[in-house]
Each structure stands twice: as C-alpha cells, then as structure tokens.
Amino acid sequence: MRTLLIAGNWKLNPTTVEAASALAEGVKNGLGAATDVHVAIAPPFVFLTQIDGVLSGSPIGLSGQDMYWENSGAFTGEISGPMLVDVGCTHVILGHSERRHGQGETNAQVNAKLKAALGVKLIPIVCIGETKDERLAEQTEAVLLEQLSGSLAGLSPEEMAGVVLAYEPVWAIGTGLTASPEQAQAAHAYIRGWLTQVFGEATAARVVVQYGGSVKPDNAIELLSCPDIDGALVGGAALKAADFLAIIKAGQEVTARGKS
Numbered sequence: 710m711r712t713l714l715i716a717g718n719w720k721l722n723p724t725t726v727e728a729a730s731a732l733a734e735g736v737k738n739g740l741g742a743a744t745d746v747h748v749a750i751a752p753p754f755v756f757l758t759q760i761d762g763v764l765s766g767s768p769i770g771l772s773g774q775d776m777y778w779e780n781s782g783a784f785t786g787e788i789s790g791p792m793l794v795d796v797g798c799t800h801v802i803l804g805h806s807e808r809r810h811g812q813g814e815t816n817a818q819v820n821a822k823l824k825a826a827l828g829v830k831l832i833p834i835v836c837i838g839e840t841k842d843e844r845l846a847e848q849t850e851a852v853l854l855e856q857l858s859g860s861l862a863g864l865s866p867e868e869m870a871g872v873v874l875a876y877e878p879v880w881a882i883g884t885g886l887t888a889s890p891e892q893a894q895a896a897h898a899y900i901r902g903w904l905t906q907v908f909g910e911a912t913a914a915r916v917v918v919q920y921g922g923s924v925k926p927d928n929a930i931e932l933l934s935c936p937d938i939d940g941a942l943v944g945g946a947a948l949k950a951a952d953f954l955a956i957i958k959a960g961q962e963v964t965a966r967g968k969s
C-alpha cells in the first residue's frame with residue numbers, strides 16, 4: 710500500500726510568526742514520532758526558516774506553497790527551489806487552483822516549475838481539478854486530462870513515481886462542499902488510469918494521489934478509505950492543530966486497518 714500523505718496548506722495564514730510557530734508546535738507535539746503516515750505543512754514563505762527550527766527532530770515535512778522555475782536571477786518577488794531547500798523544505802505545492810485561476814498560472818508554467826523542483830530534489834505536490842462549471846458541463850475528465858498531460862509533460866516514469874498529485878475540485882475548496890467519496894474515487898481512478906497508460910502500471914501504482922477540498926475531521930475517514938485516495942491536502946482545517954491532528958489520526962486508522 711502507498712503511504713498516505715496528509716499535508717496542510719496554510720495559504721495566506723496566519724499573519725504573525727508567533728501564531729505560525731504556535732500552530733507548527735501544536736502539530737509537532739500532537740504527532741510525536743509517529744511515521745505510519747507522512748505529514749507535511751506548507752506555511753507562508755516568510756515563516757519557513759522559523760518553522761524549520763520548530764519542526765527540528767520531528768518527522769513532519771516542510772513545504773513551500775509555490776516556487777519559480779529559475780534558480781536565481783532578476784525575477785522580482787519570486788522564490789526558487791534552491792532557496793526552499795536551503796531553509797529546510799522537503800516538499801513544494803505546485804499549480805494550486807488559487808494560482809491557476811487567481812494568478813493565471815498555465816500548465817506549461819507548472820511543468821517548468823515541476824522540472825525545477827525535481828532538479829533540486831524537492832517532492833512536488835502538483836494540484837489539478839475542475840471548476841463547478843466544468844463539472845456541470847461533464848468536462849471533469851477532459852480538464853484532468855489537459856492538466857495531467859500539460860503539467861506532467863516530459864517526465865520519465867522514475868521521475869513520475871516521486872511526484873505527488875493532489876486532486877482538488879475547485880468547487881470543493883473552502884466552500885464546505887466536499888466531493889462525495891464516490892465522486893472523489895471516480896476522479897482518482899481516472900487519474901490512476903491515465904498514469905497507467907502513460908507511465909505504466911508499476912509507476913502508476915507508486916504515485917501518491919491526495920484529495921483536497923473541505924477535508925475535515927468528520928469526513929476524513931471515508932475519503933481516505935477510498936482505494937485510490939492516498940492522503941489529503943488540507944486547507945482550512947490545517948489551521949487548527951487539533952483538527953489537523955484528527956485528520957492525521959484518521960489516516961493512521963485507515964493505514965492500520967489496510968485498504969481493500
């Protein structure tokens with residue numbers, strides 16, 4: 710079985726280094742040394758150094774929320790892969806819908822960032838997912854196909870095996886609307902099928918595909934129990950240590966029970 714990855718995307722929260730440190734401390738203390746599921750948090754860039762210190766000695770991964778495809782140079786406002794590595798990051802989120810739709814980020818740009826991330830040995834978490842209108846127009850699979858083929862273009866099977874995908878239906882993000890386990894599993898099965906076709910069965914079986922979109926303590930078990938859902942990318946509920954820890958616990962329960 711793939712090891713579940715429960716990751717917290719803090720987005721533009723919290724607004725002070727004290728609050729960010731306290732949140733990270735709460736997650737670290739609650740988790741202890743447990744490693745049966747993988748855990749990562751993605752604080753805002755400016756808090757990464759401080760939080761790397763807080764996480765010292767814990768198995769929790771540290772993630773950037775984005776990065777640029779060049780390593781250095783005249784790119785005002787950007788953050789590069791080597792910089793993330795230098796401040797202790799292990800992961801980086803790429804192509805989040807809030808960047809695709811809010812900042813006009815394209816599949817080609819996500820692909821360039823992905824290759825740069827792999828180049829510095831960061832574990833990329835590549836986000837994909839359809840909008841409400843696209844789902845209503847029955848375009849979900851067409852949108853996933855375009856995002857998968859564009860964002861993951863040119864990867865070898867070995868590189869692909871080290872990439873995490875996050876299926877985040879845009880209509881479920883921050884809305885309290887969660888994809889039903891059936892809807893989520895169907896999308897994940899489509900993604901796994903595409904991976905099998907393009908990269909082969911052995912690689913597809915290794916790729917961790919998270920679900921994201923209003924994951925909460927009370928819906929985590931049923932989502933994480935789905936055969937092709939290998940973790941969660943958590944937004945709002947990752948801002949309360951107790952809620953995030955409860956989602957991690959759900960992952961640990963599913964892991965202990967095993968999936969069919």
Ligand SMILES: O=C(CO)COP(=O)(O)O
Nearest residue numbers: 718882883922923944945
């Ligand atoms: O966008 C998300 C994680 O990247 C999900 O956010 P919410 O959990 O707040 O819906």
